[in-house]
Amino acid sequence: MLIDIENLTLTRDKNILKDVNWQVRRGEHWAMLGMNGAGKTALLNAICGYEFPTKGTVRVLGEAFGKYPWQDIRKQIGWVSFSFSEMMHDQLQNIGLEVVLSGKFASIGLHEYPADEDFATARTIMQNLGVDYLEKQPYAHMSQGEKQRLLIGRALMAEPDILLLDEPCNGLDFFAKAQLLHTVEQLAERQETTIIYVTHQVDEILPVFEKTLLIRDGEVFDAGRTDELLTSETLTAFCRAPVQVQHKNGRYVLEVEEEQPL
């Protein structure tokens, strides 16, 4: 078991997470779907040990939070988020290859000299993600989509067991989004790492995400096989509004039905 969460409750001013149970096995890829404020980031924070459980247990890679040095666990987790991409301003003048290499040292900017094999690994990762053409381009001059793909490469440099992709399509136009989703799909198919893909959007849940966690108001609404959960009936209950879900060409499409006048 890679992630094993039992009865997790996080209380701050209010209950942010309530009795969350969730198990992720090695080799599975999960989507996490929830509206704004559902508790997605809080759950990622708990997994990475940035939030201390009020109640319940968080186990990652077989170790229990509070009983193991979590900085060692964090090294096995790659977290790529849109907000992180905004924090990279210190790295603006670094070129693509340096940004990817910096993932080896978990640093923003490159302060240590990488070994020859690190250069080779970074180049292979960039090639696999289709961003090898950015090797010499300054981070500051890249488009948002290029930055997001490069930051996935940066996370992969540490060979993480778990890759958290936190709303990676935020701010992308439809073409950059399609490109990024294609990159994620290929990465998932290579099975190098277990991916948890966090999103508000049903259409980003690719067939490679065979499992989905539906989170609402800090609680797990449902978790299980994606094809069983992404139905009109379940998502109507989840959204508290009538929606239609269609499965077209391997992609889910959600339409909000117009409210019928009473």
Ligand SMILES: Nc1ncnc2c1ncn2[C@@H]1O[C@H](COP(=O)(O)OP(=O)(O)OP(=O)(O)O)[C@@H](O)[C@H]1O
């Ligand atoms: N430290 C805190 N103290 C009080 N409330 C908090 C704290 N951290 C988060 N919250 C609240 O908990 C709820 C869940 O927040 P969280 O950021 O996890 O949502 P989210 O699902 O990631 O939302 P979004 O999709 O908008 O990013 C929100 O209502 C938020 O305001």
